[in-house]
Amino acid sequence: MIHVHKFKKFKFKNGTIAFRCVLCPTYVFQDNIIGYDCICWRCGETFKMTAKTMKLTKPHCDCNEKKQDMVLKKLLEKII
Numbered sequence: 295m296i297h298v299h300k301f302k303k304f305k306f307k308n309g310t311i312a313f314r315c316v317l318c319p320t321y322v323f324q325d326n327i328i329g330y331d332c333i334c335w336r337c338g339e340t341f342k343m344t345a346k347t348m349k350l351t352k353p354h355c356d357c358n359e360k361k362q363d364m365v366l367k368k369l370l371e372k373i374i
């Protein structure tokens with residue numbers, strides 16, 4: 295079945311780091327992960343892996359920051 299993978303970082307016994315999909319047996323080595331579609335561990339949306347997200351064990355998009363933006367906007371609206 296074709297789906298967007300939900301990657302989780304893991305380490306081989308020899309120390310090589312790769313990302314394994316928790317939904318299927320697919321895995322991608324860390325060196326090749328950038329640009330892959332991945333399901334966010336926080337919001338479930340699809341996003342593309344970047345040099346920043348590949349550092350995370352459970353990669354997530356910037357949804358948390360978006361949420362903070364919303365809170366900030368609401369605060370500003372109240373002030374204005």
Ligand SMILES: [Zn+2]
Nearest residue numbers: 299315317318
């Ligand atoms: Zn998968």
Ligand SMILES: [Zn+2]
Nearest residue numbers: 334337355357
């Ligand atoms: Zn997200």
